[in-house]
Structure formats: C-alpha cells, structure tokens
Amino acid sequence: RDGDAADYDVPGDAPADPADDDDADEAPVPTRPFDREEQRARLQQAERKLAQLGRVNPLALEEFAALEQRHLFLTEQLADLTATRKDLLTIIDDIDRTMQGVFAAAFEDTRQAFDRVFPILFPGGTGSIHLTDPEQLLTTGIEVSVRPAGKRIERLSLLSGGERSLAAVALLIAIFTARPSPFYIMDEVEAALDDANLGRLLTILEQLRDTSQLIVITHQKRTMEIADALYGVSMRQDGVSAVVGQRVSRDARPDPATDPGPDATAGSAPEPAPEEQAAS
Incomplete structure (x- = not known):
C-alpha cells in the first residue's frame, strides 16, 4: 500500500482508551498521520548515534575502577606536593631573613673595621664602603670609595696600581678583622707597593699575627724579614724542584715601622729563592 491515506498511530502518541474508567476524565491525545520520510530520517539518525557509540567494551567497569584509583593516587600526590612546596617556600623565606640579618651585621662590622684600617694604610686619606642596593641585601654589591691624601680621585679605576692594591688590601684586612x-x-698582595706603603702593610700584618696565622707568598725581602719561618722552592742541579725551609728568630726581625727599606738585612733570613713563601 502507498500509505498516503492510511493513518497509523505513532508510538507514544496513542489516544486514551475511552473505555478506561481511570482515564475517562483525561483529554484525548491527538494523533498525526504517519510520514514515511520523517520516520526514515529518525531511523537514520538513530543508526548514526548507535554507530558513534562504537562497540560495547565489556571491561569498561574494570577500567573505570582502575582509572578511579589512579585518579585518587594522583590527587593525593598533588596535595602532598602542594603542601611540600608551601613548606619549602616558608623555609626559604626564613633562610633569606637569616641571611639578610647575618650579612647586614657582617657588613656593618666590616665597615667599621675598614674605617679603622684605612687611615693606617692611607695616612691623611679618606675611604668608605657602602652597599649599591641597600633594599636588596641578597643581591646588592659593595662599592669602595677611596680618596688618597692630596687627591680628589674617588674611583678605584683612576688610582695607581699600588693604590688600588692597597685599597683592596684594606678591604681584605677589614674583613679579616670583622x-x-x-x-x-x-699571594703577593704587596707586589705593586712601594717602600712606604709596604711598611704600612707590614704594620697591619704584625697586628694580625697576634690572633691568626699568616701564610704569605712573596718576593719582597722586607716581608720575609718579619716572618717566623721561610719556605722556598728552588731547582736543583738535576732539574728536580726542592723545598727548603728555615726558622727566623724574633730577635733578628726588624721593626717594619722603622725599617729603612729594601737595603735592610735580616739577621738569619736567607736570600730569596725563585719562589719564596713566608709564614708568620
């Protein structure tokens, strides 16, 4: 049959049974003619949706349980990492505060020591050290300002080699003191110093030797003369290096403050070897 004039009840659209006493008071559900093309379209749409679902996985429940456990494990790990990160950041903050306090105290002590040492090495001169960025103590630098007597130079780059060496030694001695x-x-800290500046440095070294031991690599005879022991490295006739040593009597050492200069002789100090090391 062509079905043009036939009427069919669409599933779900059947009218109420008038003989049913329970549904007698309900309004009848209207019916509509059967449309073959419409139903064919509905069938094709349902088939497409069914095809999109794919094949049924009989192990879906087991896989879901395994993935659920994996998700729970990763969630716990994430929570643990988050808590650990928070604890580490707290520890880092505490360490940063401690470092800032220690650095600030050490810098202040070094600054005061530099103010005491500098006039000894630079009589009549002025010098100071200051922070380049006082607000960031963990990343700040330290600048050294030096003005020798009779000069207006403040930059280290504009000083002579001996003055730069002496300024660096002043900073080192200040750190040692603080x-x-x-x-x-x-290692040859006095190599570029003249006789006058060398005498001032030796005065500082004499003060340091009261509380610490000094190991100085030097070629300066005056530095060797104030040492307690001398150790030298020389080449023997067979081409093998040899280490020689000698103790120096305190009575034989000259006073660096009154030593006339490089022509002074040491009572028991040997002639310097090619590479000499003085220990005091």
Whole structure:
C-alpha cells in the first residue's frame, strides 16, 4: 500500500482508551498521520548515534575502577606536593631573613673595621664602603670609595696600581678583622707597593699575627724579614724542584715601622729563592 491515506498511530502518541474508567476524565491525545520520510530520517539518525557509540567494551567497569584509583593516587600526590612546596617556600623565606640579618651585621662590622684600617694604610686619606642596593641585601654589591691624601680621585679605576692594591688590601684586612679566621693565605698582595706603603702593610700584618696565622707568598725581602719561618722552592742541579725551609728568630726581625727599606738585612733570613713563601 502507498500509505498516503492510511493513518497509523505513532508510538507514544496513542489516544486514551475511552473505555478506561481511570482515564475517562483525561483529554484525548491527538494523533498525526504517519510520514514515511520523517520516520526514515529518525531511523537514520538513530543508526548514526548507535554507530558513534562504537562497540560495547565489556571491561569498561574494570577500567573505570582502575582509572578511579589512579585518579585518587594522583590527587593525593598533588596535595602532598602542594603542601611540600608551601613548606619549602616558608623555609626559604626564613633562610633569606637569616641571611639578610647575618650579612647586614657582617657588613656593618666590616665597615667599621675598614674605617679603622684605612687611615693606617692611607695616612691623611679618606675611604668608605657602602652597599649599591641597600633594599636588596641578597643581591646588592659593595662599592669602595677611596680618596688618597692630596687627591680628589674617588674611583678605584683612576688610582695607581699600588693604590688600588692597597685599597683592596684594606678591604681584605677589614674583613679579616670583622670575622677573624685561624689562618689567612695571601699571594703577593704587596707586589705593586712601594717602600712606604709596604711598611704600612707590614704594620697591619704584625697586628694580625697576634690572633691568626699568616701564610704569605712573596718576593719582597722586607716581608720575609718579619716572618717566623721561610719556605722556598728552588731547582736543583738535576732539574728536580726542592723545598727548603728555615726558622727566623724574633730577635733578628726588624721593626717594619722603622725599617729603612729594601737595603735592610735580616739577621738569619736567607736570600730569596725563585719562589719564596713566608709564614708568620
């Protein structure tokens, strides 16, 4: 049959049974003619949706349970990492505050020591140290301002080689004084100094030796003369390096403040070897 004039009840649209006493008072559900094309479209749409669902996975429940456990584990791990990160940030903040306090105290002590040491090495001159960024103590730098007597130079780059060396030594001595150590090692710190500045440096070294041991690598005879022991490295005739040492009597050492200069002789100090190390 062509179905053009036939009427069919669409599922879900059946009219109420008038013989049913329970539904007698309800309004009848209207019916509509059967449309083959419309129903075919509905069928095709349902088939497409069914195809999109794919094949039924019989292990879906087991996989869901496994993924649920994995999700629970990762959630706990994330919570643990978040708490650990918070604790680490708190510890870092505490360490930063401690570092700032320690650095501020050490810098203040060094600044005061520099103010005491500088006039000894630069008679009549002025010098100071200050922070480049006082608000950021963890990243700040330190600037050294030096003005020798009779000069208006403040930058270290404009000073002579000896003056720069002496300014650096002044800063080192200030650090040594502010935070003492059992021993110090210096490598030719006085190589660029003239006789007058060398005498001032030796005066400072004599003060440091009362509380610490000094190991100085030097070629300066006057520096060797104030040492307690001399150690030298020389080349033997067979080409093998040899270490020689000698103790120096305190009575034989000259006073660096009154020593006339490089022509002074040491009572028991040997002639300097090619590379000499003085220990006091």
